[in-house]
Amino acid sequence: MSYLAMAEIQRSKARYFRGIDTKDTALVRSILADDCVLDYRGSGVDPRTGQDILPDTSIVIEGAASFSTEAGFVVTSVHQGFNFDIELTSETTANSICAMTDRLYLAPDGRFAVVVGYGYYHETYEKVGEVWKIKTLRLQRIRVEGRAA
Numbered sequence: 001m002s003y004l005a006m007a008e009i010q011r012s013k014a015r016y017f018r019g020i021d022t023k024d025t026a027l028v029r030s031i032l033a034d035d036c037v038l039d040y041r042g043s044g045v046d047p048r049t050g051q052d053i054l055p056d057t058s059i060v061i062e063g064a065a066s067f068s069t070e071a072g073f074v075v076t077s078v079h080q081g082f083n084f085d086i087e088l089t090s091e092t093t094a095n096s097i098c099a100m101t102d103r104l105y106l107a108p109d110g111r112f113a114v115v116v117g118y119g120y121y122h123e124t125y126e127k128v129g130e131v132w133k134i135k136t137l138r139l140q141r142i143r144v145e146g147r148a149a
Contacts, residue, residue: 015031030131033134037060044058046143074104081099097121100119115144
């Protein structure tokens with residue numbers, strides 16, 4: 001197993017998180033495969049209660065050019081990723097599961113002021129040139145907490 005490849009995949013994921021948090025669409029797009037599929041369906045549902053705390057996030061994005069960081073209901077986000085479980089499936093493809101926590105600070109006119117989520121990113125990567133890019137992404141939350149304004 002190539003530790004360099006695993007480090008490069010972690011670096012791509014770090015850029016994803018940083019791009020989301022700094023609202024840098026170009027940075028995020030730079031680590032997405034042109035034909036990526038990003039599946040966020042149900043990512044705002046708290047599995048404990050079945051309550052959909054973030055219904056606006058239940059989307060599928062197809063293609064890097066379709067990605068934008070301009071979600072109007074999120075004022076600030078803070079993402080943390082850790083405990084990477086990476087499997088290289090070839091010289092240019094990999095599977096990854098990354099544990100995550102995020103804090104979303106929402107617009108003041110909504111039902112919640114802060115949402116804290118815990119879960120996992122299930123992803124596939126492909127190496128394009130020298131960059132490991134996200135090919136598919138599925139966000140699975142195991143807990144979502146909404147805090148009132």
